[in-house]
Amino acid sequence: GAPVEVDIGKLAPGEMMTVEWRGKPVWIINRTKEMLDSLKKTEGEVSDPNSDKPMQPEYAKNETRSIKPEILVAVGICTHLGCSPSDKFKTGADSGIAADWPGGFLCPCHGSTFDMAGRVYKSKPAPDNLEIPPHKYLSDAKILIG
Ligand code: FES
Numbered sequence: 611g612a613p614v615e616v617d618i619g620k621l622a623p624g625e626m627m628t629v630e631w632r633g634k635p636v637w638i639i640n641r642t643k644e645m646l647d648s649l650k651k652t653e654g655e656v657s658d659p660n661s662d663k664p665m666q667p668e669y670a671k672n673e674t675r676s677i678k679p680e681i682l683v684a685v686g687i688c689t690h691l692g693c694s695p696s697d698k699f700k701t702g703a704d705s706g707i708a709a710d711w712p713g714g715f716l717c718p719c720h721g722s723t724f725d726m727a728g729r730v731y732k733s734k735p736a737p738d739n740l741e742i743p744p745h746k747y748l749s750d751a752k753i754l755i756g
Contacts, residue, residue: 613756615748618681628686631755635686635694636743638753645726646680648712649673656729658739670742675727683745683753684728686715690736693719715740 611632618638621627626639639645653659653673661670669677676682688695695715714725720735728740745755 611756613754616753616755617751618753619751623680629755631685631743634743636755637682637684637686639682639684639726641674641680641682641726645713646674648726649729651712652714652725652727652729652731655731656725656739657732657734659729661729661739661742663738665741666739667742667744670739673727675729675739675742677745677747681753682727683742683755685741685743687741688717688719688722688736689730689738689740690717690720690722690734693717695722695724695740 614629614631616629616638618640621638621640623640623642626637628635628637660672661675686694695717712725714723716723717736722734722736723731724740725731730736730739743755745753748754
């Protein structure tokens with residue numbers, strides 16, 4: 611498939627957009643400071659906090675798993691058996707998960723949960739963090755995926 615160019619200029623903090631790349635949904639999320647702060651809390655609860663597993667691009671090997679700290683670009687497909695995790699990131703009591711849930715994604719198939727960097731929580735069926743697709747910035751507001 612051809613690379614996909616995405617304009618994120620209008621993506622406000624706290625918002626998410628989904629684009630299709632190679633038939634897969636790719637999520638782009640402009641994370642708020644609160645969401646980024648939540649990654650400090652979840653660090654000890656996820657199984658691969660620094661994305662040390664080899665299939666991750668170099669620029670995903672950090673706490674935010676991103677090139678720019680606030681912008682998450684991730685494939686929205688569960689690394690367990692390929693279901694679509696809920697694309698509504700939810701926090702706290704609204705999540706239906708736990709009152710102190712710091713936000714993230716829930717896969718409805720077998721209950722894997724991922725934090726706001728797409729890092730999978732420990733003891734969940736999904737073996738890996740959500741995939742970060744190859745991408746780069748063409749300008750401040752333009753991303754090329756693929
Ligand atoms: Fe997501 Fe099994 S496919 S938990």
